[in-house]
Amino acid sequence: MKKNMLLDGLRSIARIGETAVIAAKAGIRYAAEKPSNAKLMRETFESLGSTYIKLGQFIASTPSLFPREYVEEFQGCLDQTPSLPFSYVEQVLQEEFAGRDLTEIFASIEPTPLASASIAQVHAAKLVSGEDVVIKVQKPGVETILYTDLNVLHWATKLLEKAVPKVKFASLADIVEEIKLRMVREVDFIEEAKNIDDFRDYLNATQNQVATAPRVYHQFSTRRVLTMQRLYGVPLTDFDVVRDVAKDPSQVLIAAMNTWFGSLMLCQSFHADLHAGNLMLLDDGRIGFIDFGIVGQLNPEVWSACIQFMDALQKTDYAAMAQNMLKMGMTDRAVDVTRLTADLERLFNGVLLGDPQQLLNSKPNDLNDIMLDIVAVGERHGIRFPRDFALLFKQMLYFDRFMRVLAPYTDIYADQRLQLLQNFEPAQQFKH
Template structure:
């Protein structure tokens, strides 16, 4: 144990030195090339790797906390890393299943990974019992790097708050604490397995047969390894292939959206990263939801307020928009909803008077601008939106992209098949 702690300490010292070198290079680049602060920060974060990339993605998805230029710049933040040699994957599997011969667990493991990101690498495999699975294996020293990096960032924010007590975001160190909590959860595959189980339980309780998620093999899963059923399907962004499995691509999208909207009301967490790589159409026509590493949490009342806000926005009822904005966000001020409604009217009147029906059909970049504008108006009135509001809106952008492929000539939000608010009572969340 003492030897392990010593190695962890040495890795932390080495990581601090590496961070200092990258920071020095960034300083030289700023002095010579004069890039924008946001761009330099984003490029530096990408060079520093996994923790800082995740921090950048947090900035990109939290417009209520960070300046607009940083939010927009960090939307370019990458989450791709070089693949690791298969020998490392075997080594981790041996460490996580001590005393067991891997040949007694896996009939075969593909040496070429299916995917590689900052935290983990994924390989296809076949269990000894014949089931096709995928194995998600954590990359080396992820936790040590995570704690070291966040320790450095936390120290830096504390110093910044001391030197600049009137800095706009005076609670930066609290924000870092929140990021730490969320990122530690992401590197705990036992928690990801629980997220998956919760979603499967929700599908069973609601008798939803149009969607599915992978089965978790708990006996072959640990904090660093997650073994799941392999689902075979096609991405919803390939319309030609989707048509081979479904006569009505718009119904595929509506089923996926209804399933996700229901989870907002009835699960303790919702899938917060449902892009084209994590949503697929299976050969039997069901929609497969995969990769539950990034989840959000939402009070059903907040989601109901979001729906009412969007409905009021479509109908240009600015007073109702203002009232529901208060229910969506948090504030310690007494808000004059009449003044807030006037600000919202000034913001949206140009867009909506042109064509009210185009608001939710515009391109993703415009929708993102709309979200930033809403947040900016809220900030002026002392309203702070929860981070999960941004995750929610990000998912709406993903759905917008799916709509352009699967239902380009249909107003999905006006379709009576779509149920953004489910009639089933949440029962304080069905999943416990």
């Protein structure tokens, strides 16, 4: 125990030193090259690694808290990192299953990772009992680095708030606390296992036969190791393969979307990072949902208001849009609904040029701009959108991108097969 505490202390000191060096280099570069503040910050965050990459992704998905320039720049904040040698992975496995011979659990483990990200990397393996699995293994020192970085950030934001009391984002320390809460959950694979179980319970309760998620082997999982059933298929990022394999590529995505939209109402949390790499078309034709490390929680009333907002947009009913913006957001002051309605009408008249269908036919970047514009209008009226609403909207942008590639002639949100609101019983019936 003392040895581990000493190692953690040394890692913390080394991390603070590494952070100071990278920050100093960024300062020198700014003086010499004068890059944009947002670009320099993104590149510096990527150099600093996992905690700051996650912070960048938080910025990208929280347009209600950060300036447009930063939100747009951090859309490109990458999470893929070089893989670690297999010896490190073995070290973590031996620590987590101390007292047990790994050969009693795993018949084999592939040394080459299937994927490597900032917090963990994934290896294919086979259990002694014969099942094919994947092992998600947390990279050594990640938790220590996480706590060190977040403590430094918390200290820095407290100083900033004291030095500049009128700073625009006066609740920076609170934001760091929220990030800390979410990221601590992400490095706890027991939490991720619960998210997967919850989603599988939802699929079973709704008798969903078109989608699945990997079974978790809890007896071989810990806070730092997650052992799951291996799903065979291709990610939706392999667009050419999906088009070749699927008779109707649009149906693949419609099935995935219907499953996900149902989970918004019926699960304790929703998958909040469902880019195409986390969706698979399996060999048996089902849709595989993987990687439940990042989740959001959405109040059913907020989702209902979001759907009604979209419906009002298609009908160009700006008064209804204004009313549903109030239901989606939070405000601490009285809102003049008539003025909000007028602002929305001016915004969308400029965007749609008289054609309400243009929104649904615009490019993804345009949709992101529209989201930022909606948030900006809300801010002017004192409406603050919950962060999970931004995660929700971002996910819908993902779906829009997929459909443009897989089925470019399909009007996704006008498709009769799509069920944005599903008539299921409340999720409490099957929640743990």
